[in-house]
Amino acid sequence: MTWDQQNPYQHGYGYGYDQNPYGGQQQYTQHPYPQQQQYPQQQQYVDYGYTPAPEQTAPLPPVEPEPEPVREPVAVVEEPRPAPDPRSESESESEPPSEPKPRSAGRDRYFDTLRAVALIRVVTYHTFGWAWCGMVFPSMGIMFGLAGTLMAKSLERPALKVVKSRLRRLLPPFWFWGFFVVMAMLIHDWLPGWQIVYWVVPLGDPPGNAWGEQAWEILWYLRTYLWFVLLSPALLWVFRKAPVPVLLASLAPILVLNFVWSGPDNRFGSALWDLSTYLFCWILGFAHRDGVLQRMKPALVVVGSLAALGYGGWYAFSHQADFGTYDLDENPLAQAFWSAGFVMLLMWAKAYFKIDFAWLARFKKLDRAVTIFNARAVTIYLWHEIALILAVPLIDQMWNVPAFEKWLPLDSQWFMFGVGWILIAVFVVLCGWVEDVAAKKKPKLLP
Template identity: 45%
Template sequence: MCCGGGLVRDRYFDSLRVLAIIRVSVYHMFPFAVLELVFPSMGVMFALAGSLMANSLARGSSRYNVIFGRIRRLLPAYWVLGLFVVPAMLLLGWDERPALWHLTAWVVPFVSPPSSDVGLQAQEVIWYLVTYLWLVALSPVLLWLYRRAWLVTIVAPLALLLALTIWPAWPANPNFQDVGTDLLTYAGCWILGFAHRDGTLRKVSAGLVASLAVVCVGGALFWAHRHGALQDMPVAYGIYQIGFVLALLRWQPDMAWLTRRRGLDNWVTLINARAVTIYLWNNVAIALCFPIGDALSTWILGQTGEELSYCVIALALLTNAVLLFGWVEDLAAKRTLRFLPWPHPTPAKPAGRATVPSLSRRWNDPVPHYATTSPRPRL
């Protein structure tokens, strides 16, 4: 991959990740179904992560090192959240104490961790990390299957989910059913990331990809119109998200305009460098903004003023969480620890010397990783 094309393409990925994180946070504050339909963030995030995972596995490094590296980037920020949430749940009352095996999910989220009412807002978003970790662990097998039958591998997870919807054969424990449903719903998006990374998607004509995208999105919406809410039907919702992912990964816009706007470009870099922290803490910030706003008597500002004040408080709380805990992402990624990862101004180039842009300097691969109960809203 050439430097120029790589930089532009990675910046497109960075921009998609920023849009996804912002949309998730806005949806948590204003849970309108239309936000999920306009931009299905989680399918997009899984596709981006799948593409980057395929790239890492293709470099020739040990698959175990690749898997460990991905997990290492994610878990420290998760542990920081747990260090606050778990003691709070224990101190403020946890009526139904979980089994020990389930409590260990606050260390490694192989299933969604247990929660009391106090910690529910923090726990609700962890399903994404659970699904991400399973897809990372399964990626060597999925990539092996993809290289032998790429189309079948993309379609198979949703086909299996459809079969299990018609003939349920899940384990008795609902935690494992939730994991399996999420895994099969988003595996197709993850594998489409493989198709983007190796160029298979670019070999398909833009017209055909556009037609498939329209069929997937339109078909899923039609099915939901006839049978209920789209988010309550994992198979239809998975097809809907695949339609968006097909279009977004096949499209390769010129992102040079972003690099010329240093202020906006810096914000994209900042949000990518703190993506995990933003994702993990945004719901907590939103949950806390209401009692804080009520304590400050924001109701005297009128209905509109009160709503705006809640948003300002939530944003302030999230900003503080990023400032206080975001450096953990630098530690996990083995980067220089920075309180605020705002890019330094690019120094002027010495006259008469040609420089080659460094991919590692700006295009590090931060793990993003960006919602109703079963069925629960998918962000």
Template identity: 45%
Template structure:
């Protein structure tokens, strides 16, 4: 199972890295970027096996009119999830063994770790700290999914989950308010609040989730787009940030058209056209790079796998 998960995850990442690292090298990034050439070469291996965050260029020219100078950051930024997912997969056999022997301590262990990280009871390196923080923040949901599959949650009386899930989610919101919500209402900067809120919501959704042998009639219209997104989930995730940046950069060029900037400035300030352009670019990425997911899954490569024969 672990080998199959890694095989499906890593080839799309390698394709992204081959294109992204080549582009950064072409724009002047190199071994002296971090001040320690040996470290640079070592860290470059994280593009092959992302046990930690892959490195990227901080100061490049970008592509005028198409990609802003922050494109390497947008390219590498989402890879924290790939790193966290990889660790979840590697630890899954140990987690599964713990669930079968000590289900409730195993289920609550990531939340306890989130509390420990918030109290700052020990210090680590920056790379290790980010890995532990992500594991403690989202690990409870990963373990919760495994507990659901193992039937652990079914052993609870029917009233327990609807009773405690809102309390856990509410505790997350309370802690976020205690922290002043920091950056707006983004819980990413408040790991403990995110852990509690996510655990409570996922717990409730797993309790309420229906089991369908086929799509209900009123939802059948969503079958093809959902099938496509499921088949290209890794591609969409890996490339979406760059597509958003490219869409914003391209749309900003329209400010140089006097007829538009003078007559419809409200349209140029709207986020809706940028969203539509971003989705169009994501569709192009699905066509251009999505085949890597088929190769990784040992399927015949397809351009647009939405379930149609």
């Protein structure tokens, strides 16, 4: 597992989930939040009241008398309703107003599935360090795109209420997780300064020592997500004034930072790079919610997406000498354009082909897994690095058991990957209830 990677922007560019946050000077990590959240709609009830049968009229041709028709009750089949997304409100994600809704209630399983796959990809990347992971599935761009869609939906309500709700859902799981990380670093000789306030509200990257760096580097995602939440009321207002020009202009900041001005070398600069890298994906979420993508000509969307993918891929491979790899997590400009093209295709396909993954309900175990991933996304994101860290000494102890040494592939990264997921499952059961408390719901071991 490769944790050490170069960081060309020093403090200003550490990528977490979607990016390898390990190595280099102290980095400020980003994370899925994974990544946004869908909002379950309130349960809708259909009144299936009894309607008396119409009075019988004289029969037409003489026929055998038929028994009085029996009105069979209408069976109300409720779709399995997944637990709320860790970043979600009380409403579910829905299609843009111009799209017909194929279902009257329930969450959008297409977006739920994308978020679950994004989380799996993040854990995979942090286990194996495969540079090609970001190109196969740019998790963080997808997570920010989904979060932007949900935020646009939520902002149909008062902005202050929405922002407060987001903070309430995000911060308690972060505080719970941070308590253990901070205590561990204090035990290992960490002497914090005033910057410890960022462990309360992560508007900047929280500080720490090298002992806990692998755990806290992923926090770049929470910091970036938090800034997007605070900026969204203004961003959405500007976007709705001129949707397409604003969407295109959202790629300008990363071009400026890459070619004109690299920004300050501090916490603000780190946040500026991450915000600029994923700004297009967040605004793209607005575009999906407002039906902008659906109204665009398919040829224009496809050509634009392929152009962005082409430029991002070309820049990644042509600048390997500068970054030491073609890994998108080390190259913000390539990440921005590759994610822009990839997420645009996913969002447009969802709107144009009206994809909802309703078929997922037929596969109960798979549907259940997607539900758990979405309801515990924050927990999985925060604790997965600690799970992978703990997997190493746990496997080391297994070497002392002759049977394990003989029959188990203890030296395989795939084995560590499996042990890591077992530990993640343990953390989901032990710590996931905090997300329920943050959402003002009854705590449950599993949603």
